Amino acid sequence: MKEIKKKLLNKDSDVLKLFNAKPNEIENPLGKVTIGASIFSFIQIVVFLSWFYWAYKKYMDWFQHEELTRTPSLLPNTSIVKVGIPLFILSIILEYLIGLLPITQYNSKEQYRLSDTVASFSNGIIQQLIEMWTTLIGDMFGLVMITAIPYKWIYENYGITRVFEGNWQGFLFMFLARDFCYYWFHRAAHRCAFMWAVHGVHHQPNSFSYHVNLSQGGIQRITSTVFYAPLALFCPPELYTIIFPMEKIYGFFTHTCLVGKSHWLLSLFFVTPSSHRVHHAGAPAKYVDKNYGEMLSIWDKLFATHQDEEESIVFGHCNPIDSYEPLYSQFNGWVKIWKKSKSVKSPWKKFLCFIKPPGWDPITGKEFDLQSSDLKNSTPFNSLKYDSHLPTNLLNTYLLVWFILTLGLAIYLIRMYNQFTSYLQMMILFSYVMYSLFCFGSLSDLNSNSIYYDTIRLIATPFIFHNLQFSPSSFANSIFKKLPQSFIIYISTITLISLLILISHRNYFIIEKPSQKEKRVWIKEIGRDYTNKLNKIN
Secondary structure, three states: OHHHHHHHHOOOHHHHHHHHOOHHHOOOHHHOEOHHHHHHHHHHHHHHHHHHHHHHHHHHHHHHOOHHHOOHHHOOOOOHHHHHHHHHHHHHHHHHHHHOOOOOOOOHHHHOOHHHHHHHHHHHHHHHHHHHHHHHHHHHOOOOOEOOEOHHHHHHHHOOOOOOOOOHHHHHHHHHHHHHHHHHHHHHHHHOHHHHHHHHHHHOOOOOOHHHHHOOOOOHHHHOHHHHHHHHHOOOHHHHHHHHHHHHHHHHOOOOOOOOEOOHHHHOOEOOHHHHHHHOEEEOHHHOOOOOOOOEOHHHHHOOOOOOOOOOOEEOOOOOOOOOOHHHHHHHHHHHHHHHHOOOOOHHHHHHHHHOOOOEOOOOOOEOOOOOOHHHHOOOOOOEEEOOOOOOHHHHHHHHHHHHHHHHHHHHHHHHHHHOOOHHHHHHHHHHHHHHHHHHHHHHOOOOOHHHHHHHHHHHHHHHHHHHHHOOOHHHHHHHOOOHHHHHHHHHHHHHHHHHHHHHOHHHOOOOOHHHHHHHHEEEOOOHHHHHHHHHHO
């Protein structure tokens, strides 16, 4: 008892107090209404509503043309690939830089841990690549796939009405209906185990910044089709093509801790960063499964799923995932369901394991009670998050450089896939990107075999980039025809240097005892600095 009293009286007493504090005993600066947050949300809403108005005017101009002259190029370009991705990358860089300023309470060091950020990007790349393949498969059957839905075919063959073509009523209807459908998809994705296995990838990061929005389940476009497909019975495909990505891009900007709580008038109808932070909470318990809206908050208020931000939030899953490897992330939820289904013999209960809520127990037939669990007292100071990180600056630079190169290759493939003449060439490039993402995650985890995995990747890299010279894309030809030999020399040189770096760091990639790994990778959610202080006291 004397030792405990001494600790409480020394300069580290605040560290212990925060560790033992309950959620309502800890001040949450982000839960307070601020002028800055209100201005941020006001600008966001005004900018997006202006963008919607511009898109509406462009759509109406397109519709005024004769039917034979209504080319896609006349429609407003709101594509996630062409508009969203460049905007996302620029916004992520800007958020990170602003967070470094001493005048902000935002901690870029914790929100943008390299391995965590690369994992989010990797999962986003996987989703976009799978959507690319669904589009190609649709093309094989003569179907134009929009977000994995044969939207045009449904509208032309089974459309109930044409009254929403070329008028403001149709544009407004799609604006509201798309977000309404998203609300119910999103709610189902949290309350149905197999859908959570897909959507749960988005909630894996134990941080909350713009990069978190990019972490997506690979087949989420497919699992959401049943919710969006009914829109094809009423609205033309052009409206869906325009409005779907615009509302998704709006949702991107609600993933930030850079600003606090907005004035209630702004959050009355629209989703703000504060309300979406609540949605990404793994604790306290009262935050779980709340605030499902993407752009509009009215659905949560109508269907009693709204929750204001009050106490400090613990981000991520209730039980955090223990890897940055993206393929593990994509399949982890499915493995959990499979293991749960094996605990019972009844085929019916096995089936229920896939469609009941993720916390449902097939043995007791009851759902896990969040309110009676430790989650009700969880705070960022006593909850754990996964934080495996590379041990040297050189390895971090290595990971960053190669990920940027792979990201560029992935964007090239996603944007230019329809210009490839060979499916084999596409498959080779796709496989290389996927394998590279696996290697980056394995390196971040300090997996003992990752040095061998990445050596294989490096050896294959010059051959992959050399193959790009034969791409049918005029964009690629304009680059590779100028300096084909020097370009391959550059890549080969980078690869050789990378091999030397990897070999020189091989002693870091060793087999660890479970206790060693646990001590290395698990920290308090508030950050490693606080964890180190707490460990010194204990």
